[in-house]
Amino acid sequence: xxxxxxxxxxxxxxETDMAGxxxxxxxxxxxxxxxxxxxxxxxxxxxxxxDGRTISWPRVHAECDYQAPVRFEDELDxxxxxxxxxxKTITYDFAFRVEDRAIAAGSxxxxxxxxxxxxxxxTSIAIPELIDTKIDIAPPGHGVPAGPRxxxxxxx
Amino acid sequence: xxxxxxxxxxxxxxETDMAGxxxxxxxxxxxxxxxxxxxxxxxxxxxxxxDGRTISWPRVHAECDYQAPVRFEDELDxxxxxxxxxxKTITYDFAFRVEDRAIAAGSxxxxxxxxxxxxxxxTSIAIPELIDTKIDIAPPGHGVPAGPRxxxxxxx
Amino acid sequence: xxxxxxxxxxxxxxETDMAGxxxxxxxxxxxxxxxxxxxxxxxxxxxxxxDGRTISWPRVHAECDYQAPVRFEDELDxxxxxxxxxxKTITYDFAFRVEDRAIAAGSxxxxxxxxxxxxxxxTSIAIPELIDTKIDIAPPGHGVPAGPRxxxxxxx
Amino acid sequence: xxxxxxxxxxxxxxETDMAGxxxxxxxxxxxxxxxxxxxxxxxxxxxxxxDGRTISWPRVHAECDYQAPVRFEDELDxxxxxxxxxxKTITYDFAFRVEDRAIAAGSxxxxxxxxxxxxxxxTSIAIPELIDTKIDIAPPGHGVPAGPRxxxxxxx
Numbered sequence: 001x002x003x004x005x006x007x008x009x010x011x012x013x014x015e016t017d018m019a020g021x022x023x024x025x026x027x028x029x030x031x032x033x034x035x036x037x038x039x040x041x042x043x044x045x046x047x048x049x050x051d052g053r054t055i056s057w058p059r060v061h062a063e064c065d066y067q068a069p070v071r072f073e074d075e076l077d078x079x080x081x082x083x084x085x086x087x088k089t090i091t092y093d094f095a096f097r098v099e100d101r102a103i104a105a106g107s108x109x110x111x112x113x114x115x116x117x118x119x120x121x122x123t124s125i126a127i128p129e130l131i132d133t134k135i136d137i138a139p140p141g142h143g144v145p146a147g148p149r150x151x152x153x154x155x156x
Numbered sequence: 157x158x159x160x161x162x163x164x165x166x167x168x169x170x171e172t173d174m175a176g177x178x179x180x181x182x183x184x185x186x187x188x189x190x191x192x193x194x195x196x197x198x199x200x201x202x203x204x205x206x207d208g209r210t211i212s213w214p215r216v217h218a219e220c221d222y223q224a225p226v227r228f229e230d231e232l233d234x235x236x237x238x239x240x241x242x243x244k245t246i247t248y249d250f251a252f253r254v255e256d257r258a259i260a261a262g263s264x265x266x267x268x269x270x271x272x273x274x275x276x277x278x279t280s281i282a283i284p285e286l287i288d289t290k291i292d293i294a295p296p297g298h299g300v301p302a303g304p305r306x307x308x309x310x311x312x
Numbered sequence: 313x314x315x316x317x318x319x320x321x322x323x324x325x326x327e328t329d330m331a332g333x334x335x336x337x338x339x340x341x342x343x344x345x346x347x348x349x350x351x352x353x354x355x356x357x358x359x360x361x362x363d364g365r366t367i368s369w370p371r372v373h374a375e376c377d378y379q380a381p382v383r384f385e386d387e388l389d390x391x392x393x394x395x396x397x398x399x400k401t402i403t404y405d406f407a408f409r410v411e412d413r414a415i416a417a418g419s420x421x422x423x424x425x426x427x428x429x430x431x432x433x434x435t436s437i438a439i440p441e442l443i444d445t446k447i448d449i450a451p452p453g454h455g456v457p458a459g460p461r462x463x464x465x466x467x468x
Numbered sequence: 469x470x471x472x473x474x475x476x477x478x479x480x481x482x483e484t485d486m487a488g489x490x491x492x493x494x495x496x497x498x499x500x501x502x503x504x505x506x507x508x509x510x511x512x513x514x515x516x517x518x519d520g521r522t523i524s525w526p527r528v529h530a531e532c533d534y535q536a537p538v539r540f541e542d543e544l545d546x547x548x549x550x551x552x553x554x555x556k557t558i559t560y561d562f563a564f565r566v567e568d569r570a571i572a573a574g575s576x577x578x579x580x581x582x583x584x585x586x587x588x589x590x591t592s593i594a595i596p597e598l599i600d601t602k603i604d605i606a607p608p609g610h611g612v613p614a615g616p617r618x619x620x621x622x623x624x
Contacts, residue, residue: 013335025185026181028180032481059220061220061222064217073504073508115175120177169344169358169486173482173484185324192324229352273586336496340492340496341493370537373534
């Protein structure tokens with residue numbers, strides 16, 4: 001069983017915006033990419049067929065706190081771990097860093113669904129055993145400490 | 157002074173993913189688009205020059221709760237209002253609907269910064285008067301009620 | 313029958329990159345958006361069910377010549393017309409302008425396919441009559457003249 | 469001097485669309501990503517400061533022929549080589565493959581510009597020597613042969 005994953009991501013040109021930094025929406029893609037790689041490392045997929053059903057993981061919640069901007073060509077460390085599991089959902093926490101700087105901290109809750117092949121309707125289901133037995137909850141206190149923030153942009 | 161904005165968005169093909177629904181990261185772009193249109197309706201811009209300084213609004217927090225999927229060609233109502241203002245930040249709340257269905261509810265906190273023309277470094281600043289005097293906080297209780305959710309995908 | 317479509321697009325913040333202009337890849341999304349709106353105006357959809365089959369239009373060719381940069385909040389005119397139709401394909405040409413400035417000229421060839429509900433395999437098919445009878449080829453010479461280019465960036 | 473680059477790209481979930489395949493616009497991002505990595509491998513950057521000037525490479529032309537769809541989790545081989553160089557421009561050709569299947573073939577022409585720090589105006593310039601001396605034109609005949617196409621979707 002596994003409860004954490006780490007990957008690095010080199011910031012791409014198209015991910016920047018005219019303010020010269022990574023557009024904030026991309027952090028949600030980075031989170032999904034880590035979740036995707038975590039599943040693949042376990043021999044699973046975030047969109048796979050089990051017993052003739054298509055299993056997928058739409059999000060029911062996503063959030064991110066941004067601590068410092070990240071720029072083109074920066075190498076971003078993406079740390080991910082499982083904070084919570086219920087019968088139908090998994091909650092992942094994320095810490096983003098560039099070297100020793102805290103960049104962002106995020107969280108996503110995804111719900112397990114079966115997708116109807118014809119209608120594309122989604123029905124939430126219990127996490128299939130094949131997946132459930134491979135994913136564990138991280139021990140309390142796990143996670144990269146947020147570290148000294150360079151500045152608090154909201155301080156007044 | 158204004159404290160709310162509404163726009164509609166027709167879901168584009170490229171915004172869908174292989175699960176047949178809008179990719180969740182796009183809701184954060186929809187939020188920014190509404191904020192952008194809100195500023196423009198006030199004769200402002202979310203990236204503008206004031207007194208020789210480039211003023212921009214990076215996010216310090218963004219979140220979204222997803223209640224029901226939205227699909228290609230759906231017409232999405234995006235309701236936005238100002239929940240909170242501090243000396244340097246604005247917090248916007250969002251309700252997304254398709255007809256009478258609740259789709260998602262989001263929130264974003266943006267901080268006012270001056271961007272250095274040379275180094276692109278960002279420094280948080282007090283909201284310039286030109287902007288501050290045009291944006292008000294919504295009265296308590298403002299906002300589109302979340303309405304009956306079609307289903308709670310996380311109920312167990 | 314129709315052979316042309318026009319829409320405007322206000323450039324969004326997330327569509328810019330750190331060079332301060334719209335990222336070039338977005339023009340291909342603008343092209344698809346116009347094609348999508350063209351179909352919808354005809355009571356059709358670029359991804360629809362006909363006689364129980366899912367009909368879609370993957371691209372077999374796409375190209376764009378960029379003549380001048382376009383920036384945040386610019387209002388882009390997107391002119392589209394049908395240059396060519398074969399039994400299975402449609403080729404659209406595009407002219408992008410901001411006011412009287414030529415911005416870009418593009419072209420896309422899409423092939424009509426049936427998508428298998430189970431396997432997602434795509435098979436090219438003759439354009440269904442429902443669609444074929446509504447879309448005509450533009451008369452020779454149709455199209456927005458490219459106009460005086462502000463500068464030729466490749467001249468030597 | 470170098471004239472070619474190769475990288476692999478694992479298709480991400482957010483890159484797919486509701487037809488179940490990679491959205492065609494992403495291939496243009498894959499091309500730029502390879503160009504970006506090529507420059508970095510040479511100790512350069514596609515957006516860098518030389519002699520106090522910001523040098524960037526907006527596109528003047530981009531095109532792609534799509535031969536077969538590519539799907540979530542496919543590992544895409546991106547082959548890139550320099551087909552042409554002028555005083556101010558570089559033209560790159562691309563071949564995309566998954567294992568032995570030809571997926572797509574593309575081409576991009578980028579022009580070297582200096583970006584004004586204040587106005588963001590771009591002026592095309594001769595390729596700076598620092599860059600020019602490191603990038604060569606591929607020998608005639610270089611490039612991955614297109615190989616047997618699985619099917620020609622436009623054949624009639």
